[in-house]
Amino acid sequence: MTVARDFGAELDILKKQLGDLEQLVSQIANDCSPRVSRTRTFDKNTVSVETINDELDLGGVFYSGQYSGEKWRYRWEPQERLVSQLLDLDGEKVAKILAALGHKQRLDILRSVLKEPLSGSEIVERLNMGTTGQLYHHIKALLGADLLVQEERGGMYSLPSHRVLPLLLLLAATSDLLDTSDYIELAETRNNASAYLGNTQDAYDPHYLLWAVLENSILEHRAGFCSEAGIFLQGDGSVTVSDNGRGIPVQVLPSTEKSRVQAVLTELSHYSTSNSFVAPGGEKGINIAVVNALSQKLSIEVRREGKVFRQDYKHGIPQTGLLTVGITKETGTSVTFLPDPEIFKSTFDKNVIAKHVPEISAIYPDLTIHL
Structure with missing residues (x-):
């Protein structure tokens, strides 16, 4: 014998179940509403960051x-x-x-x-x-x-076996903090600018930073790899030094995720004082890492291996990873930087630069410098 189904009763049960489900979903949504999630990327590590407006367990x-x-x-x-x-x-x-x-x-x-x-x-x-x-x-x-x-x-x-994991964890954490030692040194450079720029009573001369960056192009020329360099004064007060040398190497250093060009720009001891520009009255030589530390912002572009690489900095600290931004048949390095106005009260003077360029050309007649 066929039993007739009560479709009305079944629909009532389904409506009740849907109502319970809707209430449960609404409750979950309300519980999660104080959190606003966003994702930030630092080099190769992606970190999910949540803004929390209520008091929750710290995790x-x-x-x-x-x-x-x-x-x-x-x-x-x-x-x-x-x-x-x-x-x-x-x-x-x-x-x-x-x-x-x-x-x-x-x-x-x-x-x-x-x-x-x-x-x-x-x-x-x-x-x-x-x-x-x-x-x-x-x-x-x-x-x-x-x-x-x-x-x-x-x-x-x-x-001891119970100390192995803590030590490995400590080394793992330290590996993620290695670059902070460079940034601490860069911050100390900003606080001790007189050691590099001379203990002058007047405002520090921003041209010393320019000569220091140009020194890198001169070193490439002396090594036989650079025949031209350009100095470009920008409208925002920054300056660009560009050359047709080999381009600073970009490969990743062993046992790190840091590129060689980042090491050059953040490690103060990368170049010896003898290969750096020494300002009159300065105790220490100015290399490109010092320029980076004393700049409000700095961007470097490297042309080598058929590609164009770029990285941006603020007060010496990388704001991006080393990005591949184009392809090229050229080689060379371009550095654009803006001296920090909190340290340098004056700006670049084209007449000062125009007077200094012939002096360099007289020493290196085979190096063409465009202004």
Whole structure:
């Protein structure tokens, strides 16, 4: 016997279920509404950033990993540290730990024994420490801090197993902060401009930065790779120095994500003082990294390997990665920079530049400089 279906009752049930679902969706939407999500990209890392208008849990840091050394293999299950706990750590103790590990030779010792257990003499030889006495001073501190263990009867040194992951995490975090050491030096350069520009009573001369950038083109000419350079005064007070040299190398440096051109523009010690322009009365030479630090903004364009590369900076800090912006058959480098008006009270003077160019041409008659 066929049983008749009550379509009305079924529709009532569906309406109730849809109503419950609509209420649930509305509740979820209201719970999420205080958050506004946006995505920001820094070089190769994409970070999702949310603006939060309500009080929520600060979240946590999750980590796990594995590591195979010469003698042991480590594997760590996923772990979590609450951000609220991390931010509430004793600042004085954290500073002491970082200071204790901040010694280069101690870090070198820990990294060496992390790869494989080593004897004292092997550590001395591998790190070129000279004497075992120098090693013993650091070994004693690391043993006392439970960052190092030694086998019985003067055996091999190694890292305690429970310290391996924290040290690797510390190195991982440090690798993402490596460039900040360059930026700190650039900031110190801005605060100590007189060491580079001369301890003058008058306003600092922005032309010193121009001569320093032009020095790079001159060095390319002396190496036999640059025959022409141009100086272009821009309407906004900036200046461009362009040449037909080889172009600053753009390849990524080993064990980093930094290009060689970024290293040139951010590492103050990249060029020695002898290869830098020295301002009258200046204690230190001005290289292109110093120019970058003392500029409100700087853009570099490199033409090599059939491509055009560009990167922008502000107060020495990269605002973009090294971008490929075109193709070309030419080679060379162009640097456009605006001296920071907080440091330099005067602007570029075409007459001053026009007077200086013939002096350079007299020294380097085969280098054509256009103004």
